[in-house]
Amino acid sequence: STNMTKNLKVLVSSNDFAESGIKILEEHFTVLKSRYFGFGDEGLNENMAELMSLIPGCSALIWISHHPITKELLDKAGPQLKLVSTASAGYNNCNVPELKARGIKLSNTPEVLSGAVAEVAVALMIAAARRFPENLDQVKRGVWDGIGFQNVLGLDMRGSTIGIVGFGGIGQATAKRLVGFEVGKFLYSGHREKPEAKEYNAQFVPQETLLTESDFILLAAPLTDETRHMINKTTLAKMKKNAIIVNVGRGDLINQDDLYDALKNKQIYAAGLDVSTPEPLPKDHKLLTLPNLFLLPHIGSATVRTRNDMAELAAKNVVNALYGKPLITPVLP
């Protein structure tokens, strides 16, 4: 009952978590909020120290950061910690083997963010293909070369081959939105064929085929030891000269030095990225000097509705775990 659970402490790793999520937690538990401890590295040491001072004795942790769940942090929390609930689809930073060894549950927030991330995936494809960085620069400088009949021409999505690496929630949501763009065909790669692919006539192909034949390559796969740096010198060399790479997953899916070289030498056409390593990218980073690179600051799921949905789902996973019910979206049940 509520009276009995009120003495259970839940730590939220950010003081700007959506109020709708906090409300669900506060109905049942004592909620502690750490200072903003977000996706980037800013203020990391200071904020980590505060988090470490709040975590002892907590029963659940809502983890919004992309920073790793360390053994040190779990030790500091203590043996009563039952659940790490991420407010993200990705959980590459969560040290799954360590949580598993300690019998701590893990949940994430997939699906609720697929639509929002897919919108950004489509935006990045258009921005890269239609040369938004160069065109925007001309608007700002008052030059407008784009008015010329042959100036700053881009590439069509219409009729193109779109290769989706990782045909999960985000990959499928993107295909669904792209149908109206009259694309030529969809290819996808991953561990197994997906029944949902039939809806889009998407063909399951080996990754090598996808990289060789696609005009747009969308990275929508989780970061794992297998996918880390899957875009590198060798795989870039297989791509078409007009290939456009879009990444809405994690920065480390791409070897950024190799991507820089390929974009600089026009070995491929352009890239549209929502993620990088590190985040934020230093403002004097060489990638930012490229006219054919469009970079957003990891805003895939950053809409009012989606962040509320993520917060509520993360909170409901905590409620279920601490009442001994099954997690709604388990990674480690």
Ligand SMILES: O=C(O)C(=O)CO
């Ligand atoms: O959901 C995720 O994995 C993110 O990157 C944050 O939106």
